[in-house]
Amino acid sequence: MTFFGQVVQWFLDSAHWQGDVGIPNRLFEHVSISAESLIAAALIALPVGIAVGHIGRGGNLAMNISNVGRAVPSFALLVIAIHLVGIGFWPAFIALVALGIPPMVTNSYVGMREVDADVSEAARGMGMRARTVLWRVELPIAAPLIMAGIRTSAINIVATATLAALVAYGGLGRFIIDGLAQRDTVQLFSGALLVALLSVGVELGLRVLQRITTPVGLRIKAGTQEVRTARLSTA
Amino acid sequence: MLPTGIVGAAQDPWIRWDWISAHIPVIRNALVQHIELTVIAVVVGLLIAVPLGLLAWRQNILRGPIFSVTGILYTIPSLSLFAILIPFTGLTVLTAEIGLVSYTLLILILNIVEGMDAVPQEVRESARGMGYRSLAELLRIDLPLAIPTIMAGVRIATVTTIGLVTVTALIGEGGLGSLILDGLIRDFNTPLVVGTFLSVLLAVVADIGLAGLQRLITPWSRGRSTA
Numbered sequence: 001m002t003f004f005g006q007v008v009q010w011f012l013d014s015a016h017w018q019g020d021v022g023i024p025n026r027l028f029e030h031v032s033i034s035a036e037s038l039i040a041a042a043l044i045a046l047p048v049g050i051a052v053g054h055i056g057r058g059g060n061l062a063m064n065i066s067n068v069g070r071a072v073p074s075f076a077l078l079v080i081a082i083h084l085v086g087i088g089f090w091p092a093f094i095a096l097v098a099l100g101i102p103p104m105v106t107n108s109y110v111g112m113r114e115v116d117a118d119v120s121e122a123a124r125g126m127g128m129r130a131r132t133v134l135w136r137v138e139l140p141i142a143a144p145l146i147m148a149g150i151r152t153s154a155i156n157i158v159a160t161a162t163l164a165a166l167v168a169y170g171g172l173g174r175f176i177i178d179g180l181a182q183r184d185t186v187q188l189f190s191g192a193l194l195v196a197l198l199s200v201g202v203e204l205g206l207r208v209l210q211r212i213t214t215p216v217g218l219r220i221k222a223g224t225q226e227v228r229t230a231r232l233s234t235a
Numbered sequence: 236m237l238p239t240g241i242v243g244a245a246q247d248p249w250i251r252w253d254w255i256s257a258h259i260p261v262i263r264n265a266l267v268q269h270i271e272l273t274v275i276a277v278v279v280g281l282l283i284a285v286p287l288g289l290l291a292w293r294q295n296i297l298r299g300p301i302f303s304v305t306g307i308l309y310t311i312p313s314l315s316l317f318a319i320l321i322p323f324t325g326l327t328v329l330t331a332e333i334g335l336v337s338y339t340l341l342i343l344i345l346n347i348v349e350g351m352d353a354v355p356q357e358v359r360e361s362a363r364g365m366g367y368r369s370l371a372e373l374l375r376i377d378l379p380l381a382i383p384t385i386m387a388g389v390r391i392a393t394v395t396t397i398g399l400v401t402v403t404a405l406i407g408e409g410g411l412g413s414l415i416l417d418g419l420i421r422d423f424n425t426p427l428v429v430g431t432f433l434s435v436l437l438a439v440v441a442d443i444g445l446a447g448l449q450r451l452i453t454p455w456s457r458g459r460s461t462a
Binding site for chain 2 (some may be wrong): 067068072073074076082160162163166173176177180188189191192199203
């Protein structure tokens with residue numbers, strides 16, 4: 001049988017769809033740890049980035065911490081977390097949260113800084129209170145970049161959750177790690193395919209979400225945002 | 236009674252200098268391999284990204300497809316991409332490099348297109364007026380003016396690649412990642428700390444070095460912000 005025939009057979013095997021080691025449960029583990037990590041990271045990163053961007057002070061420090069954060073390999077982060085808290089859910093969770101923070105800090109900071117000062121001024125001139133200016137003017141204008149940051153973090157987290165199998169947590173990475181360990185290229189390839197599909201699915205889903213949450217007047221060409229953030233964050 | 240893991244952790248300090256001094260050649264080899272894997276990936280990435288980027292910039296119709304394909308490659312997790320390649324290219328440097336190069340493409344192409352788009356129209360018209368033909372204009376006017384943005388892309392691609400190289404330890408390559416994996420397998424902190432520290436240090440040094448290189452090759456932009 002050809003290699004691809006074996007892969008198809010692997011997917012058709014009902015044993016791979018049942019119980020704790022089946023695809024549905026591995027998918028659930030993968031998605032749930034990713035979602036929990038993303039939410040925890042957002043609760044830390046967004047208030048910091050938005051506050052620093054809004055106040056306009058301490059920006060360089062926040063950006064430098066974020067940039068150094070990007071240089072720490074996620075693989076190393078995960079292994080260090082094991083040495084701190086042992087194996088299982090927690091090291092994976094801690095590593096994923098740490099990984100998710102930098103893009104959201106950077107983007108929410110840049111998003112808030114890029115709000116035209118004249119616009120905030122005009123809003124104050126119209127009698128809005130500081131809090132209203134933040135919620136009704138600055139945040140909606142910064143929303144596309146903030147969402148782009150959330151998307152970047154989500155993609156990084158889903159990708160790195162694959163490595164969580166190394167620290168004895170489940171997730172779809174289990175099939176890849178086990179496939180590597182057992183020299184089982186069919187399992188390895190099938191698992192990799194599942195992870196790739198999940199990642200692309202999450203990316204597309206978040207793109208749609210980002211489009212929906214962007215005020216119509218602020219919609220800009222795809223790709224431009226990434227470049228803007230990327231360039232600003234290394235400047 | 237304490238579980239053995241906790242006792243082990245208490246006895247294993249974060250750094251054991253005697254292990255480091257006994258393993259200098261191992262550490263040096265890992266560092267050299269890490270640099271090699273990174274340089275090959277970024278250079279090959281640039282060789283592919285420059286023509287594709289120029290194509291995406293010139294031909295609006297190709298922009299969407301080029302961004303979509305490189306975007307999907309960028310989205311697929313590194314371990315997954317390596318695993319998809321293994322049945323075809325095995326546990327080899329080639330597998331590692333195909334994966335690493337794939338990740339540089341989106342970043343590099345985005346920055347090339349953005350940099351070229353940002354060249355002012357008046358500058359282009361002046362060049363035409365001075366008698367530049369399109370190829371000479373591209374090489375001597377457009378590309379040089381786009382260098383700061385392109386170099387920003389090279390810096391991001393390089394820092395990202397240095398991080399991703401550590402993952403290739405799982406497919407038998409890895410550079411400094413092999414030290415990190417060693418730390419994981421033997422539950423031993425020192426190689427883990429050394430591998431992580433050197434990897435971060437390498438990323439920071441590469442980033443600063445490339446920023447310096449950019450200043451060197453674009454003397455006209457010195458003293459001005461490129462952001």
